[in-house]
Amino acid sequence: xxxxxxxxxxxxxxxxxxxxxxxxxxxxxxxxxxxxxxxxxxxxxxxxxxxxxxxxxxxxxxxxxxxxxxxxxxxxxxxxxxxxxxxxxxxxxxxxxxxxxxxxxxxxxxxxxxxxxxxxxxxxxxxxxxxxxxxxxxxxxxxxxxxxxxxxxxxxxxxx
Amino acid sequence: xxxxxxxxxxxxxxxxxxxxxxxxxxxxxxxxxxxxxxxxxxxxxxxxxxxxxxxxxxxxxxxxxxxxxxxxxxxxxxxxxxxxxxxxxxxxxxxxxxxxxxxxxxxxxxxxxxxxxxxxxxxxxxxxxxxxxxxxxxxxxxxxxxxxxxxxxxxxxxxx
DNA sequence: AATATTTATATCGTGGGCGATATTTTTGTT
DNA sequence: AACAAAAATATCGCCCACGATATAAATATT
Numbered sequence: 001x002x003x004x005x006x007x008x009x010x011x012x013x014x015x016x017x018x019x020x021x022x023x024x025x026x027x028x029x030x031x032x033x034x035x036x037x038x039x040x041x042x043x044x045x046x047x048x049x050x051x052x053x054x055x056x057x058x059x060x061x062x063x064x065x066x067x068x069x070x071x072x073x074x075x076x077x078x079x080x081x082x083x084x085x086x087x088x089x090x091x092x093x094x095x096x097x098x099x100x101x102x103x104x105x106x107x108x109x110x111x112x113x114x115x116x117x118x119x120x121x122x123x124x125x126x127x128x129x130x131x132x133x134x135x136x137x138x139x140x141x142x143x144x145x146x147x148x149x150x151x152x153x154x155x156x157x158x159x160x
Numbered sequence: 161x162x163x164x165x166x167x168x169x170x171x172x173x174x175x176x177x178x179x180x181x182x183x184x185x186x187x188x189x190x191x192x193x194x195x196x197x198x199x200x201x202x203x204x205x206x207x208x209x210x211x212x213x214x215x216x217x218x219x220x221x222x223x224x225x226x227x228x229x230x231x232x233x234x235x236x237x238x239x240x241x242x243x244x245x246x247x248x249x250x251x252x253x254x255x256x257x258x259x260x261x262x263x264x265x266x267x268x269x270x271x272x273x274x275x276x277x278x279x280x281x282x283x284x285x286x287x288x289x290x291x292x293x294x295x296x297x298x299x300x301x302x303x304x305x306x307x308x309x310x311x312x313x314x315x316x317x318x319x320x
Numbered sequence: 321a322a323t324a325t326t327t328a329t330a331t332c333g334t335g336g337g338c339g340a341t342a343t344t345t346t347t348g349t350t
Numbered sequence: 351a352a353c354a355a356a357a358a359t360a361t362c363g364c365c366c367a368c369g370a371t372a373t374a375a376a377t378a379t380t
Contacts, residue, residue, distance in 0.1 A: 018286035019279070021218050021234065025303060026196045026289070028310040030211070031236050033193030034367075035317035036186045051190070052336060058181050069358060074181065076191050079359055081337050087360095088335075105345045105358045119179070126178035129186070136316030142309040143185060149302040150188040156296030157195035194337075201339095212366065229328055239329055241367050247330095248365080265328040265375045 039132060043125045047118060053089055054122070056082075060095065060111050061119050067106040068097075076158060094118070199292060203285045207278060213249055214282070216242075220255065220271050221279050227266040228257075236318060254278070 021027055037051045044054055052075075059074045060066065072082040086109060089095050094115040100106030134140060181187055197211045204214055212235075219234045220226065232242040246269060249255050254275040260266030294300060 015283040015287075016221075016279075019218055019283060020222055021215070024218070024286070025307065025310075026200070027215060027218075028307065028314065029189065029193045029196055030215075032310050032313050032317070033189045035236075035314060036189055038368090039317055040186070050335065055181070055187060055190075058179055058184075058187075061176075062180055067358075068360095076195075078338065080339080080361080083360060085336075100358090103346070103358080107359065119176075123175040123179060126184070127175075133313070133316065136319070137312055142312070146306045146309055147185065147188065149306055150185075150192050152297055152302065153192050153293070154188065154195060156293065157192070157199055159296070198338090210365065227328075228330095237366095238368065240331080240369080243330055245366075260328090263328080263376070267329065 039129060040125070043122075043128055047121060048092065049089075049094075049118075052085055053094075054125075056085060056089060057094070057111075057115065057118060057122070060109065060115065064116075065108055065110050067100060067103075067108055069106070071109060076154070089115075199289060200285070203282075203288055207281060208252065209249075209254075209278075212245055213254075214285075216245060216249060217254070217271075217275065217278060217282070220269065220275065224276075225268055225270050227260060227263075227268055229266070231269060236314075249275075 017023060040051050040054065044051060047054075049057070055075055056071060059071050068079055068082055068086065071086075072079050075082065086095065086097060086107075090097055093112055095112055096110050097107045098110065100108050130140070133143075137143070177183060200211050200214065204211060207214075209217070215235055216231060219231050228239055228242055228246065231246075232239050235242065246255065246257060246267075250257055253272055255272055256270050257267045258270065260268050290300070293303075297303070
């Protein structure tokens, strides 16, 4: 019922009504996520990186030399997603993966010169993106207002 | 700036601050989409379908016998994503893809008995999902309130 | 009617996500 | 110390997404 929203009006509907695409919040989230990632393309393609790779760089720019699991935790992904991602980034010369000293199970991920230098090229991306969105959305308070709800959703769905 | 939200307060920050993960709305959307799709697993696994396949069924349950391009338009996906999806669903016996009569370029997608019958098994999924979310979120008005903003975002990002 | 353009679908390659599983190392327990 | 349990990483397979490209059929243009 709550995930079922008909023309922005929350009302009791039949079960089959709930199965309609326009009544589904999840489909909106799924679609908006795809489209926003797509909106990054014009800015990431010149750098030769993908959106998930950009996310890894964001994490490492905040704090270099992290083990794989910490990066994965930060991105809320599993290592079976992050490991191949990091391998591709290592191949691209953005980072190195070295055995941990204290815990030899760990692989410490360290930015290369190239990886660090990319921060300079990327620093305008957030503004570019918000400008490009503003172009098409008018109000932005509405977007900012979503953040607490999204955070609550993420917290609720991620606890296991 | 607008896509950059620090602790729910929209304020001017340095470029490097904008590059922090917690300041990025897009990362939240990307994450919440992954997690909500994951929330469907307990309900879709027993049916032997994936979330994108479920979306195709939603479209066909509303209106059977559609060409590939209409389904793709509805889901805001390209045919190069939808075609293999439909091929897998055909293999699973959920639908058939027959040549169009009036326009022989088209492939008309038609639900099989199995595909239609699945609607009955799926009709409780929306409630199940919202109940499972409610469990973890308390208020739901916050979620419903996101819909107009999400729709605006989708419209803005999808126009080409 | 002949040609150019557009449309509908499909194929291929790459890069995620993720469930399942394996390996090694660390930590906890007896 | 010996053994069990947990943690960190990696590998494999499958299913999307999507850019690039191909093909055939319909439509538009000349």
